[in-house]
Amino acid sequence: MSVERVDTLVIGAGQAGVAMSEHLGKAGVPHLVLERHRIAERWRSERWDSLVANGPAWHDRFPNLEFAGDPDAFPGKESVADYFVAYAEKIGAPIRCGVEVTSVEAQSGRRGFRVETSRGPIEAARVVVATGPFQRPIIPAIVPETAGLLQIHSNAYRNPTQLPEGAVLVVGAGSSGTQIADELLRAGRRVFLSVGPHGRPPRRYRGRDFVWWLGVLGKWDLETPPAGAEHVTIAVSGAYGGNTVDFRRLAARGMQLVGRAESFKNGVMRFAPDLARNVAQGDADYLALLDEADAYIARNGLDLPEEPEARKIGPDPACMAKPILELDLKQAGVTSIVWATGFAVDYGWLKLPVLDAKGKPRQRRGVSAVPGLYFLGLPWLSRRGSSFIWGVWHDAKFIADQIVIQRSYESYRAAG
Numbered sequence: 001m002s003v004e005r006v007d008t009l010v011i012g013a014g015q016a017g018v019a020m021s022e023h024l025g026k027a028g029v030p031h032l033v034l035e036r037h038r039i040a041e042r043w044r045s046e047r048w049d050s051l052v053a054n055g056p057a058w059h060d061r062f063p064n065l066e067f068a069g070d071p072d073a074f075p076g077k078e079s080v081a082d083y084f085v086a087y088a089e090k091i092g093a094p095i096r097c098g099v100e101v102t103s104v105e106a107q108s109g110r111r112g113f114r115v116e117t118s119r120g121p122i123e124a125a126r127v128v129v130a131t132g133p134f135q136r137p138i139i140p141a142i143v144p145e146t147a148g149l150l151q152i153h154s155n156a157y158r159n160p161t162q163l164p165e166g167a168v169l170v171v172g173a174g175s176s177g178t179q180i181a182d183e184l185l186r187a188g189r190r191v192f193l194s195v196g197p198h199g200r201p202p203r204r205y206r207g208r209d210f211v212w213w214l215g216v217l218g219k220w221d222l223e224t225p226p227a228g229a230e231h232v233t234i235a236v237s238g239a240y241g242g243n244t245v246d247f248r249r250l251a252a253r254g255m256q257l258v259g260r261a262e263s264f265k266n267g268v269m270r271f272a273p274d275l276a277r278n279v280a281q282g283d284a285d286y287l288a289l290l291d292e293a294d295a296y297i298a299r300n301g302l303d304l305p306e307e308p309e310a311r312k313i314g315p316d317p318a319c320m321a322k323p324i325l326e327l328d329l330k331q332a333g334v335t336s337i338v339w340a341t342g343f344a345v346d347y348g349w350l351k352l353p354v355l356d357a358k359g360k361p362r363q364r365r366g367v368s369a370v371p372g373l374y375f376l377g378l379p380w381l382s383r384r385g386s387s388f389i390w391g392v393w394h395d396a397k398f399i400a401d402q403i404v405i406q407r408s409y410e411s412y413r414a415a416g
Helices: 015-026 041-045 077-091 175-186 210-216 247-252 275-300 389-410
Strands: 004-011 031-035 095-097 101-106 113-117 122-129 150-153 167-171 191-194 256-258 261-265 268-271 326-328 334-339 373-375
Touching: 004 015, 004 113, 015 031, 015 077, 015 095, 015 389, 041 077, 122 389, 167 175, 175 191, 175 247, 175 334, 210 275, 247 256, 247 275, 256 275, 373 389
Parallel strands: 004 031, 004 122, 031 095, 122 373, 150 334, 167 191, 167 334, 191 256
Antiparallel strands: 101 113, 113 122, 261 268, 268 326
């Protein structure tokens, strides 16, 4: 089989791959983008039906193309996927869909990489891994498959009718878990929501969306945190027009809040006694951002309406005052569990000495320890905003610049 040769190979055609292609194209770097399914496929087939973007359309986009419609609205998942398809067409991205990469290894005795794919081998001088952070769903080994319950990860959840009749336990109170639990509650289900440590920003405050506040306060540009502190669960939602997540209000509507899921035995789920502390810490995070916003308004003399109601924290509901520590799932009528417990990266196909003991790439701002190998789209790659749509676009620009620099060295020829 003949070997195809390219200068720079980009693996993945989600938001990271499309952004990378734009900057490589502008820099005149010959490249090819491989995508195993369709452009932005995970938005279409690995998200629930009613999902909308967590940020408004004016913010969660690339600089050179706006979403159609209301800029303050939260685009649905299909609209987001269509946006990236349109963007790829706009920039003429050389994307080849339906091609899966099965391995990447260094060339023996010469520069570059040999990439095995479902359509044959490719040799590339450089490789950009743009497969994103949502690669392998994590389901904690707590409840055995023989427990007689439907157990699915949030990436497999679609809508309430997918689940059997009965109550639902949702584990994980970040954006996904909170939105899914809310949807199930609105559908008339009895819902138990396992709440762990989290951040809880206001959806809007004093006439501005929280993404605006994070921007003007410099929080999107916070530098990469220390190892082990890369991910903090954030409870925020653009669903139903966008509202601040308030666990006390969810409880008042009938949702049963519990602490972190710890263990399961003989049909009984046990929860940590940390519910009140987790909610209180989320409240403190929420109020701290309001304080910073108020100080910013005063410091800059902005004429934004005051919002004293935003500071009112309701009383603790009964489920927080007397938390459930043990729950017999059958007696409670629980027939299904939705695990909104995040994802892990999976680079088993990278046959290169670039991963640490936890399987995460050793890199700095996307530049790996292996010359010519780059990573894009990961959380905190360079800043807090790195895994968000607008943030990945700026990280891609930095990586493209590094590739241009390396190509200039490689093209050097001594005089005479």
